Amino acid sequence: MGDKKLHNTLKVQRAKHNLTQGQLAELIGVTRKTINTIENGVYTPSTYLALKLSQVFSVPVEELFQLDE
């Protein structure tokens, strides 16, 4: 994809909001495996899904996903 790795704070945000992967998946309309692969950096979500996630946690999308400095 590129030389910079994409990191995310999904797990931290989930813990803050006391949500399981399954509950988060239900909230944004995807499977639990999709949340799991995003969290582990296996799958990079589309802008649409990233925005949906940021909406659920009420944080800017940059707070959820960051590129290596």
Add this chain to the structure above:
Amino acid sequence: MTTKIERVDQQRGKNRQGFLVWSTIFFISWFIRSGLKIAEVENDTVFTVLLVVLIISLVLQVVYMFKDHRLDVEMKQDPRLKEAMNDERIQLNELRAWKVGFFALIGFIIFAAIVSLLIEINDMMLVYLTALLIGFGARNTAVYLLDR
């Protein structure tokens, strides 16, 4: 607590696994049978056993397809569930799986072309059907492995 999405996803995974196991058995029997036919081996007992295995595995594949169809009906009744079960990662995996299937099919056709230079293949329909089975089987295997 298991959500409805999780339950259906797990069930779909089990159905795919069952289908894959029986389609692999079907394919192996098919491949052996085709090989024996091309090599013009005549052994009624072996052909009968292979035919029985082919029929049993085909019936069980249909059973798993029917189970999968029941899940499809359940998904159609719940648009949110249907959307979740076809999310963007799953759609991407489907595309990747078709790509794998296509290359497997091409690979087998090249293999068959090379083999046909060494031995004469009279039954080309058998080769076409085997190529289709390999392509479809590779696609199903890829869907299962990518979605694990």
